[in-house]
Amino acid sequence: MSFREEQYYASSKESFIKLEKDFKSHEGVDFNEYSSEEDLKKLWHDTLENGMHGLCFSMYEDQQKPGDVITIEQVERRIKIIKPYTKWVRSFSCIEGNEHIPRMAHKHGLKNMVGAWLSDDLEMNEYEIEGLIQLAKEGCVDIAAVGNEVLYRNDLSLEQLLGYIKRVKEALPGIPVGYVDAYYEFSKHPELVEVSDVILANCYPYWEGCSIEHSLNHMQQMYGQAAHAANGKKVIITESGWPSKGESLRGAHSSEENAMKYFINAQAWSSKDDIDMFYFSSFDESWKVGAEGVVGAYWGLWDKHEKLKY
Numbered sequence: 001m002s003f004r005e006e007q008y009y010a011s012s013k014e015s016f017i018k019l020e021k022d023f024k025s026h027e028g029v030d031f032n033e034y035s036s037e038e039d040l041k042k043l044w045h046d047t048l049e050n051g052m053h054g055l056c057f058s059m060y061e062d063q064q065k066p067g068d069v070i071t072i073e074q075v076e077r078r079i080k081i082i083k084p085y086t087k088w089v090r091s092f093s094c095i096e097g098n099e100h101i102p103r104m105a106h107k108h109g110l111k112n113m114v115g116a117w118l119s120d121d122l123e124m125n126e127y128e129i130e131g132l133i134q135l136a137k138e139g140c141v142d143i144a145a146v147g148n149e150v151l152y153r154n155d156l157s158l159e160q161l162l163g164y165i166k167r168v169k170e171a172l173p174g175i176p177v178g179y180v181d182a183y184y185e186f187s188k189h190p191e192l193v194e195v196s197d198v199i200l201a202n203c204y205p206y207w208e209g210c211s212i213e214h215s216l217n218h219m220q221q222m223y224g225q226a227a228h229a230a231n232g233k234k235v236i237i238t239e240s241g242w243p244s245k246g247e248s249l250r251g252a253h254s255s256e257e258n259a260m261k262y263f264i265n266a267q268a269w270s271s272k273d274d275i276d277m278f279y280f281s282s283f284d285e286s287w288k289v290g291a292e293g294v295v296g297a298y299w300g301l302w303d304k305h306e307k308l309k310y
Contacts, residue, residue, distance in 0.1 A: 028261075029265055054113065054277060058285050089102070113142065116128040116145070144172060144177045186230065198236055
């Protein structure tokens with residue numbers, strides 16, 4: 001058994017080295033060389049086995065949704081599943097069981113980008129901010145993300161958001177603090193760049209209706225816009241992914257084939273150009289159907305039953 005396992009990992013590493021050599025800067029991989037479905041699945045699996053910088057953590061099982069309190073046992077089970085494939089875990093909240101994510105990730109040797117979920121509910125925001133500060137004091141926070149797409153949703157004013165960010169920075173000296181939003185928000189709001197230690201940008205060619213053939217180049221342009229706005233500060237791609245099922249959006253088509261191709265190109269590019277990226281997402285989550293349509297439930301590398309896709 002151990003001999004076969006070593007052979008498998010050696011094959012995976014060699015495949016990824018070849019992948020990076022064949023990778024073209026803006027077009028990505030020539031998938032004509034992987035004409036059969038099985039060839040593409042093997043390349044996807046080899047890419048996954050090679051590992052990635054970061055992974056967004058999907059916490060909710062079927063029939064669960066935000067607002068439900070999730071157990072530490074459920075969180076640890078899922079941390080153990082993703083642990084072999086990633087160095088970092090990104091969480092989105094610090095309450096209702098989300099606080100278990102950085103604790104369990106830290107326990108299993110992974111680094112954490114920990115998010116405080118901010119909304120127009122100012123009372124809940126207080127619980128989130130205090131939870132983030134507490135987790136940092138426990139040593140479980142490597143990067144603190146104060147809010148996620150708050151401006152995109154128009155939940156808070158810029159002044160309110162800046163106040164929360166400054167408050168966390170004052171409470172957590174020595175820990176990089178930033179704010180997550182769509183890549184273009186940092187061009188629109190230089191105040192965000194000024195207050196942030198790191199620029200945390202979500203980059204989704206799919207949600208801009210981009211075809212899979214041009215998706216890598218489009219993501220690179222998104223990253224470039226955020227980097228230009230960052231004025232030399234480090235830019236981290238905090239979300240990027242492609243759905244495997246559901247509706248299409250203009251030229252962006254949801255399919256297993258496109259989801260595999262996007263993952264392969266995203267990992268090859270970020271590895272080759274040394275870009276920190278948190279892939280979205282780990283597990284399919286059924287509750288997101290209501291928020292985003294059918295497509296919302298199919299962004300995971302694993303399905304809702306925690307089985308690896310493809």
